[in-house]
Amino acid sequence: MSQPILSVRGAEKSLGGNPILNGVDLDLYCGQVCAVLGPSGAGKSTLLRTIAGLEALEAGSIVSGGQSWDDGKHLTPAEKRRVGVVFQDYALFPHLTVEKNIAFGLKGHFSKDAVNARVAELTKQTEISALSQSYPHELSGGEQQRVALARALAPRPDIILLDEPFSSLDRRLRADLREQTMKVIREAGAAALIVTHDADEAFETADTLFLMEEGRIIQSGSPAEVYCHPVSISSARLLGDINVAPGRIENHRIETLFGTIKAPDIKDGTAMNLLVRPEALRESETGAEFTVEDIRIRQGRQRIRITASDGTHWIAELPLANPIKKGGILRLALDESAMTLLPAL
Numbered sequence: 384m385s386q387p388i389l390s391v392r393g394a395e396k397s398l399g400g401n402p403i404l405n406g407v408d409l410d411l412y413c414g415q416v417c418a419v420l421g422p423s424g425a426g427k428s429t430l431l432r433t434i435a436g437l438e439a440l441e442a443g444s445i446v447s448g449g450q451s452w453d454d455g456k457h458l459t460p461a462e463k464r465r466v467g468v469v470f471q472d473y474a475l476f477p478h479l480t481v482e483k484n485i486a487f488g489l490k491g492h493f494s495k496d497a498v499n500a501r502v503a504e505l506t507k508q509t510e511i512s513a514l515s516q517s518y519p520h521e522l523s524g525g526e527q528q529r530v531a532l533a534r535a536l537a538p539r540p541d542i543i544l545l546d547e548p549f550s551s552l553d554r555r556l557r558a559d560l561r562e563q564t565m566k567v568i569r570e571a572g573a574a575a576l577i578v579t580h581d582a583d584e585a586f587e588t589a590d591t592l593f594l595m596e597e598g599r600i601i602q603s604g605s606p607a608e609v610y611c612h613p614v615s616i617s618s619a620r621l622l623g624d625i626n627v628a629p630g631r632i633e634n635h636r637i638e639t640l641f642g643t644i645k646a647p648d649i650k651d652g653t654a655m656n657l658l659v660r661p662e663a664l665r666e667s668e669t670g671a672e673f674t675v676e677d678i679r680i681r682q683g684r685q686r687i688r689i690t691a692s693d694g695t696h697w698i699a700e701l702p703l704a705n706p707i708k709k710g711g712i713l714r715l716a717l718d719e720s721a722m723t724l725l726p727a728l
Contacts, residue, residue, distance in 0.1 A: 386449075388413050388541055388574050389434065393443035395455075396429060403429045405598035407443070411542065416565065416575045418585040420621055421595035427578035428471075430595070431544050434576070435468050436461030447541070467535030467573070471547040473527045475519040475534075481506070482515040485533045492538075505533040508567055525556050532564055536571050543568055543575040549584060561587060582622050586610075594621050613723060619658055626659040626697045629727060637724070640671040640691050641717040646724060654727035659717060661686070661700035667716035673697065675711050689713055 387410040394407040403426045411417055419427050432438040434445060436452065436459060445453040452459040475484050482502055489498045506512040509529040519527055528548060535543055548564070549557040565588055568575050579585055585592055586606045594602045594609060602609050602618045613619035616627055630637040632653045637644050639657055649655065662684075673689035676696075680686070680703070687699045687707055699715060707713060 385412060387411055388447060389576075390446045391430075391434065391443070392446075394430065394433060394440055394445065395442040396426075396433065396438065396440055402598050404433070404440070404443075407595075407598070407600055409593055409600060409603075411574050411576055413541075413574055414569075414572055415590050416568065416577070416588055417591045417593060418589035419576065419578045419593045419595050419600075420580070420582060420585040422580055422621070425595045426598040427580075427595055428546055431468075431546050431576065431578050434542075435466050435544055436464050465538075465541040467538065467540040467543045469528070469531045469535050469543070469545045469548050471550060473519075473531040475527060475530055477519050480516050480518055481511060481522070481530050484519070484530055485537050487534065488538050501537055502533075505537060508570070509533045510563070524552050525560050528552070528560060528564075532567060536567070536573070539571070540573055543571075543573045545575065545577045547579055548577070550579075550581070557584075558587075594618050596621070611721070611723075613658065613725075615725065616656065616658065619723070624661050624698050626661065628657040628659070628695065630655050630657055639717070640693070640695075641715075644719060644722075644724070649724070656725050656727050658723040658725060659697075660721060661698045663718045663721035664697075664699040664701075664715045665718060666701065666705070667714055670714040670716035673699075673713045673715060675707055675709050675713050678707055678709055687713070689715075 389411040391407055391409040394404045396404040407430060419430060421427050429438065433440055439458045440453045440455045442455045444451065452464055485502045485505055486498050489501060506515055509532060511526060511529050514522065514526060549561050552560060561584065577588055589606060591603060592606055592609050593600050596617055602614045610622050619625040628639060630639060632646050632649045632651050632655060635647045635651065637646055637655055673691050675687060675689055677688040678685055683703060685701045685703055685707055687701060689697045689699055691697060
């Protein structure tokens with residue numbers, strides 16, 4: 384595998400004695416789009432700001448292209464890093480037109496003709512050519528986001544950093560703009576790192592996910608890998624609803640509501656948690672019996688809150704083709720290929 388364009392090792396930073404980054408390791412490769420997903424306060428934006436050079440590490444290192452950007456003692460200034468940043472609030476200059484906002488980082492480094500050509504190229508690519516002489520206050524949120532992206536790409540950076548770039552947009556616009564933004568970034572050939580608290584956004588943009596909690600990366604991998612094979616309950620919950628059922632291994636098996644599941648490689652007596660995604664449950668005439676407590680329609684499917692015969696609460700996700708009635712009885716079977724067994728901590 385080629386060398387990463389960005390390598391973060393053991394990154395540490397605190398605020399008022401409270402750790403914000405707690406030994407973060409992360410690699411980003413040329414042309415790759417990665418997402419750092421975590422709840423508010425996980426340290427995502429602080430990680431991005433240290434990579435951009437806007438904040439310094441207290442320990443650890445950030446290296447790009449064989450050059451040290453930050454080793455906890457010496458800091459390469461932000462303007463000397465080949466990094467473009469799209470901030471959550473876009474941070475456009477209110478007194479400059481769209482054209483001049485995009486050109487801001489180019490002037491003094493290129494000829495006037497070269498600057499004008501680059502601005503024209505980017506306004507066309509981001510579909511804002513007609514807005515070149517407009518000011519930020521005259522633009523919609525989606526238009527401001529496109530200007531911010533064009534400005535970040537203008538100097539042809541090696542790395543693009545995006546801090547919750549779509550969070551202030553409505554759902555439909557967010558989906559459309561996310562698709563366009565990823566297309567532009569991939570065409571530019573830059574590596575990109577997106578920080579977000581939105582699992583859907585992370586899935587739809589990233590080649591690799593880094594799950595972050597309390598200043599640590601708790602799991603990384605492809606979207607499919609981290610979703611289907613969580614290493615902890617925390618990891619699983621960051622990516623969506625999860626049902627958790629405790630049990631204990633006996634005779635290399637574990638008894639569940641859905642029957643016996645074999646666990647030949649796990650020591651007898653081990654306390655385990657069975658993790659089941661809502662979509663891993665399916666209707667079956669011979670399945671476990673549940674009482675339907677509540678039903679919500681979500682993205683064309685039924686999201687059903689149910690209670691098992693032992694009093695435990697579950698969530699199932701089923702197709703709309705067979706509508707479920709509240710208060711009724713639902714029999715469900717488990718797709719064992721879509722469940723995870725983890726040691727109980």
